Amino acid sequence: MVSSAIKPPETFFHSKLFRGLGNDELALLAGICQRRRLPTGEQLFRQYSPAQHVYVVVSGTLMIERLSRSGRRQVIAFAYPGDYIGFTNTDDYEYSVVCLREAELQTFPRRDFLQLVDRFPTLKTNARQIGGNVLAQTLDQLFALGQKKAHERLCFLLAQIGRRQCGTQTTDIELIMSRQDIADYLGLTIETVSRAFARLKTMGIIEIISAHRIHVLDRSVLEELASVH
Amino acid sequence: MVSSAIKPPETFFHSKLFRGLGNDELALLAGICQRRRLPTGEQLFRQYSPAQHVYVVVSGTLMIERLSRSGRRQVIAFAYPGDYIGFTNTDDYEYSVVCLREAELQTFPRRDFLQLVDRFPTLKTNARQIGGNVLAQTLDQLFALGQKKAHERLCFLLAQIGRRQCGTQTTDIELIMSRQDIADYLGLTIETVSRAFARLKTMGIIEIISAHRIHVLDRSVLEELASVH
DNA sequence: CGGGGTATTGAGACAAATCAACCTTGGTGG
DNA sequence: CCACCAAGGTTGATTTGTCTCAATACCCCG
Structure with a gap:
């Protein structure tokens, strides 16, 4: 053959x-x-x-x-x-x-x-x-984990998922994992994760469609918070 | 040749x-x-x-x-x-x-x-x-960094140095690095590191000979705090 | 015996954890 | 089809832990 x-x-x-x-x-x-x-x-x-x-x-x-x-x-x-x-x-x-x-x-x-x-x-x-x-x-x-605050860590995760999830730069993010998974990834508790989501929302950076679906309104600020500090 | x-x-x-x-x-x-x-x-x-x-x-x-x-x-x-x-x-x-x-x-x-x-x-x-x-x-x-408190992180470092530093299980630890280095390693500030040292001392786990020389009094507790949680 | 960098200690502010109640959602069976 | 339930998620009140800012102590070196 x-x-x-x-x-x-x-x-x-x-x-x-x-x-x-x-x-x-x-x-x-x-x-x-x-x-x-x-x-x-x-x-x-x-x-x-x-x-x-x-x-x-x-x-x-x-x-x-x-x-x-x-x-x-x-x-x-x-x-x-x-x-x-x-x-x-x-x-x-x-x-x-x-x-x-x-x-x-x-x-x-x-x-x-x-x-x-x-x-x-x-x-x-x-x-x-x-x-x-x-x-x-x-x-x-x-x-x-060593340097960032809760909402910055969450940006870190969201930016990461945004990059990974499908090729095109989508502003729509699906969170397959639970809040507990996110918390254990970022070294936080589920309550703090929840509050971090709320904070990013009031900052006008994201829109929370549902618990597992997020719409990114301002990608540049998200990336900024995710990276430099 | x-x-x-x-x-x-x-x-x-x-x-x-x-x-x-x-x-x-x-x-x-x-x-x-x-x-x-x-x-x-x-x-x-x-x-x-x-x-x-x-x-x-x-x-x-x-x-x-x-x-x-x-x-x-x-x-x-x-x-x-x-x-x-x-x-x-x-x-x-x-x-x-x-x-x-x-x-x-x-x-x-x-x-x-x-x-x-x-x-x-x-x-x-x-x-x-x-x-x-x-x-x-x-x-x-x-x-x-994700799961531990300040004094536990410090135990993590001390246990690590204790293991690395020379072969025999010595109870005497020399800290070559500055407090700032330790802080940046553990994701803390120098003040918190200092307080963590003080706490381990009052807990009877270590003795502080000088800022850069530590005597381990209770290695088992140290290891315990360093690992499991 | 200063003097400068480094470390410790204290007080107050702030962030996150904890504890507890409530809300949402999706599935189930009446 | 709707009431109910359970699991997961959010929000609030309080406590704990860490950071920040400031003052003080220490130690090494000249």
């Missing part, structure tokens, strides 16, 4: 991970790739379990979280289509991943995937870049 | 990075390794500058920090002997590094180093593990 006989799924081309790869390389990746459907509420994997797979989100939304023994939780990130999960360098996952909205994932056995990364310089570059982005985004979050 | 003719410096053997490597491999690493002395207060490299080197701390202490345009600062980490700096996946450094106490470093040109990483599986495993540890430690800090 010639490699070009396997047509890689279309979504391959939309992912940074596969940018610049030749057809042969894509075909090999397609060969070790499986699809997985994950219903809302299900766990993809659990913290401390062996890191056996690497994932690319095709559709849906997931939440990356870390739990302490006492049950306190820190949400690390929300994963949207095109995002990567499990690009960890450790043998065990550092976090749990749970599905917020029915998701479809490309799954690659980690061992096989790393072998291909070794063989294809372009893939290696891409994978490195992704790993770097994960750290960069975590450092941004660290900055937000 | 046979490879064994180049004797790798002794410190090579003390670093996780070089664990399990053969003499030939060590010799090649020694070939691209240079020593660099960095005086107190000097910068090792600046945020956004191209990532040209990878470093291993041999002696001294350094501080990894990130600055926003408005001048606000987030301290990311403190680096002690045996720690690694610049194991970034991005082409530019995400942070600045400044020397807190006269340091000696092993420096490797990043390009050459990555080539050797590709050639030596053991080295690759080690490097991956180090990268993973960096992320894990950042996630711990994220958790601390």
